[in-house]
Amino acid sequence: MKISYDWLRTLIPTDKPAAEIGALLTGSGLEVEGIEELESVPGGLRGLVLGTVLTREKHPDADKLSLTTVDVGDDTPRQIVCGAPNVATGQRVVVALEGAMLYPSSGEPFKIKKSKIRGAASEGMICAEDEIGLGQSHDGIMVLDTDLPNGTPAADYFGLGSDSVFEIGLTPNRADAASHYGVARELRALLRQPCHLPELNAFHAPTEAARNIQVTLEDAEAAPRYAGLLLENVQVGPSPEWLQRRLRSIGLAPINNVVDVTNFVLHELGQPLHAFDADQLAGDQIRVKRAAAGEKFVTLDDVERTLRAEDLVIADGNGTPLALAGVFGGKTSGVSAGTTRVFLESAYFQPAVVRKTAQTHQLKTDASFRFERGTDPHMVLPGLKRAALLLQEVAGATVAAPIVDEYPSPIGHTAVRLRLPRVEKLVGQFIAPERIRQILTDLDILISEELTDEVGNEEWMLSVPPHKVDVTREADVMEEILRIYGYNHVALRPHNSASFLAQFPNPDPEIIRQNTARLLSGQGFSEIITNSITNAQYFEREGEPNAELVHLLNFNSAELNVMRPSLLFSGLEVVRHNVNRRQRDLKLYEFGKTYRHLPNGKFEEQNQLVIYLTGNSASETWQQKSAKSAFHQLAGAVQQVLAALGFPEPASQPVQHPYLAGGLTLLAQNQPVAQLGAVSGAVLKRLDVGQPVWYAELNWDWLMRKYKNTLVARELPKFPEVRRDLSLVVDRTVTFDQLQQIARRAEKKLLRQVNVFDVYEGDNLGEGKKSYSVSFLLQDATQTLTEPAIDEVMNRFIQQFEQQAGAVIRR
Known part of the structure; x- marks a missing residue:
């Protein structure tokens, strides 16, 4: 919405710079998105x-x-x-x-x-x-x-002073400010200066007329108020320069003096008007009614539209539609160069009715913009009189008949209770009652009654004018008070908190745990909760008691006699329970504690996160065959968890775990933080689980102690990345992680990613050999990589792979 500062100052005198006014409006909720300087020449x-x-x-x-x-x-x-x-x-x-x-x-x-x-x-x-x-x-x-x-x-x-035009991002709830007068009312409260409506005392209409336009409200619920005025001797022509300049300042093109006046009043007072050629009104009648379903109507843009029974229309005495109420006029009844008699319409329509019609017919006009958000029913007559006075001035019009004002059920003020102690509680700061009274008065909100409740707290009964369409509750009134009082005047207290994209010294472990659970659940894992008490036999080695077990002194069952030193077995019991019931494809995780009896006689509790993967990773469909769960899927889930906790690139080494038959130990800061691999066949046999299970165990306590909020924003690269591939034949004992570490040590500036996309083992490679196909992504943040620079990096990789891993490059 555009607001001319020069125009605004005709309603509220002020000599403050436009930039200062813009800052005040933005602070009160009318965000000024820009200020454009306009010059007459x-x-x-x-x-x-x-x-x-x-x-x-x-x-x-x-x-x-x-x-x-x-x-x-x-x-x-x-x-x-x-x-x-x-x-x-x-x-x-x-x-x-x-x-x-x-x-x-x-x-x-x-x-x-x-x-x-x-x-x-x-x-x-x-x-x-x-x-x-x-x-x-x-x-x-x-x-x-x-x-x-x-x-x-x-x-x-x-008289060619420059003008400043405010571009205001008007939110839907601020329909009261959708005009120059609405913004002037806002400034009245902010500047503590009076604002005024244009002078209307010069308007006079005859008390009776031989010929007038009769108005019939057939749907007073959709159109609570409809007023009109008949003007004669109208001379349609170009508008004077001052009027054209006002319209151009807010981006409107002048059309003719009659249409320009209706647009002027709409943007000055916020009251939409429509001008009909009175000679085109059959029977000298206006009927405000619902349309007939399927009825055809040609609008001013020469488009024939099919009306619905829900559409509210302005029709003549024959019932022929002349305009879509509050949205758009019709082609046949509009003002033309030959018009001499004009019927001016000024009305208040129900917002929902106008909104539905505008959306149905895809018509968005300045009038519908205001009607569908809620206009002021008390501005209907002032807007009509203002337009009549202007048409007398710029078009030589005469008022030919008294004003017709159909208003069967007047819309009153809204009653709202304001409890003064609640203001301090919600605002967070004491505001003196006299300052609150002053703000409400400046906003046209009247205090109709002052009361005291049973405990002595002061409360006011308020009368809110209808142009404040969004103020219907106590909280709305408090928002109005705070807007004018100023958000910047509310002091921050030491106990106040807010959300920041910054690292906090004491992260909440429960929130981190919840976020990790959401991460795993989003990948298709289901959370399980198992009993902390388990069977001692799971942990006995060759029938010998395990000294680390924490035994219960008073247990009810021989199968539940110790506190678990590992979550593995209780989780495998869940796997067995599901597999035995033909639910073989499982992805599970659990947060839980383990318990150990230390050699010094003390006891240790440790929090862990464990993950289980078994069965098929994807079900069989006509598009794909079923695929068994694999180690890399488990490793991918674990690495995503570690990355979310601030450890994106853990090192690895072969696993040494009493219950795993092979896998990896992941290290962060040279500390083992996760162990993952295939559960050994002996453990699966002991638990009677008849299918392979992949298992990961993360040291949750250590991860919480070392948790890092590593949210970092980086500029997107401006130069392209380059991919190069190598095929390496190495000993079977050489891992991909070793090759990755060699590459990262050889090139730290340009290397962005190392990935293995194929692994091959066969007789033609030789005894104990395997082949890795590895891709390398290279990128320079300052320039496009040249072929000589790329070749230099790749030759360095080849040299280091040959020297440190005994690799043979397959060419």
């Missing part, structure tokens, strides 16, 4: 002043030039060479001073410089109207009739 006549020609004589070296001295308000008159035939002593003229930029009516702009013309110095220019963009005449210089002192800016003489 290009350049705004900057550098042009009024002057008096003191002397004039013929140029010694040019017949058509004059040598003049001009007083421009300085201590010393200026000598100016002038080519105009009408220049004479004593004239008041417009002078462009040195450095002024002129924007002529035709041709390119040019700058005034100190120069010599035919040998005579010239310190400026006496201007004609076309030379400064004020007209087309070039017969001679402009001669002014004024008593203003020399040196007065020419822009002040011509």
Whole structure:
């Protein structure tokens, strides 16, 4: 929404800079997204002043030039060479001073410089109207009739002050501010200065008329108020310059004086109007009714539309639609060049009715924008009178009949209770009752009654005007108070908290655990909770008691007699239970504690996160065959968890775990943080689990102690990455992690990613050998990589793989 500052100051006088007004409006919730400076003429006549020609004589070296001295308000008159035939002593003229930029009516702009013309110095220019963009005449210089002192800016003489236009991002709840008067009301509360409606006392209408337009409200629920006024002797034509300038300042193109006046009033007061050609109203009647389903209607944009029974229309005496109420006018009833009688409509329509019609017919107009958010029913008559006065001024109209105002059920103020102690509680700061009273008064919210509750707390009964469509509850009133009081005036207290994209010294372990659970659940894992008490036989080695077990002194069952030293077996019991019931494809995780009896007699509790994977990773469909769960799927899940906790690239080494038949131990900061691999066949047999199970165990306590919030924003790379591949034949004992570490040590600046995309073992490679196909992503943040630079890096990789891993490069 565009608001002209010059226009705004006709409603609330203020001399504050536009930038300061913009900051005030933004702070109160009317966000000013930008301020555009507008000039009536290009350049705004900057550098042009009024002057008096003191002397004039013929140029010694040019017949058509004059040598003049001009007083421009300085201590010393200026000598100016002038080519105009009408220049004479004593004239008041417009002078462009040195450095002024002129924007002529035709041709390119040019700058005034100190120069010599035919040998005579010239310190400026006496201007004609076309030379400064004020007209087309070039017969001679402009001669002014004024008593203003020399040196007065020419822009002040011509009344061409610049204007600032605010671009306001109006939120849907602030329909009260969808006009210049609405913004003026906001500034009244912010500046503590009075604002006023345009003068309407000059409006007069006859008490009766021989001919008037009869209005019938057939649906008073959809149209609670409908008013109209008949004007005659209307002369349709172009609007005066001041009116066109006002509309252009907010981005509207002038059309004719009648339409321009309705647009002007809409943007000034927020009251949409519509002008009908009164001679096109059959039976001199207006009927506000619902449309007939399937009825055809041609709108002003020459589009034929099919109406619905829910559409509210303005129709004539025959029931023929003339306009979609609150949205768009019809082609046949609009004002044309030959119109002399105009019926002005000013109404209040229910927002929901207008919104549905506008959405159905895909029509978004300035009127529907306001009606569907809620206009002020009390502005219906002021808007109508304002338009009538303007049409009398710019179109010669006369008021031919009294105002018709159909308003069967007047809309009153909304009653809201305000408890003053609640203001301090919700705002977070005490605001003096007198300051609250002042703010409410400035916002047109009346205090109808002051009460005291049973415990002595003060509360007020408020009367909220209907233009405050979003203020219906106590919390809404508090928001109004806080907006005007100023969010910046509410002090932050030490106990206040907020969310920041920053690292906190004491992260909440429970929140981290919840986030990790969401991460795993998002990958298809299900959380399980198992009993902390288990069977001692699971942990006995060859029938010998395990000294680390924490035995229960009073147990009810021989199968539940110790605190578990590992979560593995209780989880395998869950796997067995499901597999025995034909639920073989399982992805499970659990957060839980383990318990150990230490050699020094003390006991240890440790929190762990364990993950189980068994069965198929994907079900069989017509698109794909079923695929068994694999180690890399488990490793991927574990690495995602570690990355989320701030350990994105853990090192690895072969696993040493009593219950795993092979796998990896992942290290962070040289500490083992996770062990993962295949559960040994002996353990599966002991638990009677008839299918392979992949298992991971993470040291959750250590991860919580070392947790790092590593959220970092980096600039996106501007230069492309390059991929190169190598095929390496190495001993079967060489792991991919070893190769990755070799590559990262060999190139730290350009290497972005190392990935293995194929592993092959076969007789043709030789005994105990295997082949890795590895890809390398290289990227330079400062420039595009060249082939020589890429070759240098790859040769270094090859050399290091050969030396440190005994690799043979397959070419």
